[in-house]
Amino acid sequence: MTNPYGQQPGQYPQQPYGQPSGGFQQPYGQYPQTPGYGAPQGYPAQPPYGQPQYGQPQYGPIPPLPGQAHIVVPGSQIQFPHTPPLVLATMGSRFLARVVDGLIIGVPLTILIVILQFAIIAGDPSSWWIFILFLPLTSLSVLVYEGTMLATRGATVGKNVAGIRVVTEQSAGQPGGGIGGGPAFTRLATMVLPGLIPCIGGLVELLVILSPFFDEQARQGWHDKAAKTYAISTKAMY
Template sequence: MSNVNPPGYGYPNDPQQNPYGQQPQQPQNNPYGQQPQQPYGQQPQQPQQPYGQPQQPQDPYGQPQYGQPAGGQQPYGYPQQPPYGQPQQPYGYPQQPQYGGPMGPGGPGSLPLASAGDRFLARLIDGLVLLIPVVIISFTIGAGIIGYVIIGLLYFGYEGAMMLTQNGQTVGKKVMKTRVVDAATFGRPTDGGLWTRAAVYGLPVAVYCVGSLFMLVNVLWQLWDKPLQQCLHDKVAKTVVVKEG
């Protein structure tokens, strides 16, 4: 009998071929330096960092960014950069408010606190402005309780109205180039703060003898108050007086 099997019926024509007509796959040797391919859709595994060593941050393309900490933060020892569009402040100086820092003079771009001499002269000029109405009240009504009450209301109304309408200045402060500002922001005080300041300064005049003594202590308080050189009415209203120009 012949050893040749008939074609078909699952028998190959060539006895050297496998039963299904497929060539056996030969193992391929990887060329030197080439990495084996990963299955489709899987990323190659990155080598793990040894325990206790910090990991380098990766950029979107997988390259480590040397010299920068993880999370995109600035390295230690370098000042934080302000957002785009905001001016950079000089190193070592905080951002200053409108009329300077909360501790008074010395900051870049700040206005110094008004001296005691400038404030006394400003009060003297305001006293001369109010002298004529005070004299008229004293001669017409007398130096009784009603007269003191009216004079106290006069000081209160003058101080409060000038502060609100003249941006923190009276006639005397305009002449001496001083201005009342908020102690926290060094901007314009609130209307309530200005009225409170005027009340503490002017209304005690309505009390006979005691009011005059309180006013004297009030205006002298700035001589020993540190560091903002505030009078008592400044402390209650949380204001300070600065020098302009």
């Protein structure tokens, strides 16, 4: 009887060379593709060479935080994303502005206190305690005068004389624009309200006024940092 498979008794069926048995055929030298070298099934392949991988630190210049300026020249120039470089106000001009504003506020208050003093002495000397009510009057006057002008115009009379304008990121590109009520009164509250603290209040207020000297990058005082404001020069540079 002839074997239909063409094999002699006792021999196994022959397979073509290089092909596995069981009917599975695959070209020689080819293997199933994997997502990436060394990557287990179910995970994405590794990114191409030169591209950052997840979890690796990135290097390069760090952009400034929202509301903060980019330092172009430390202690001299800053820049916001929508403005050209802005020249920072010098400490001499800031001192001049403070003196002029101090005279504008201080002279009327001094006249008022002197008149009140003579009135009390001529009337009822036991009413001296009324002077206690005038202790926060200077701080309140600064808040009203300077806060209103900075909020609407970005400068007080003294700052206009000294060629200074206080700006935020939003107002820096608007010539003559104010910084708004929030930044204006935050800036002044940080500078003025510590003066109401008994005994050490005057020292704290003095340190706040001198704090721009402590910042060599943008000449921001502590009150400027609290309100995210910058004092820039409005005078032409030659």
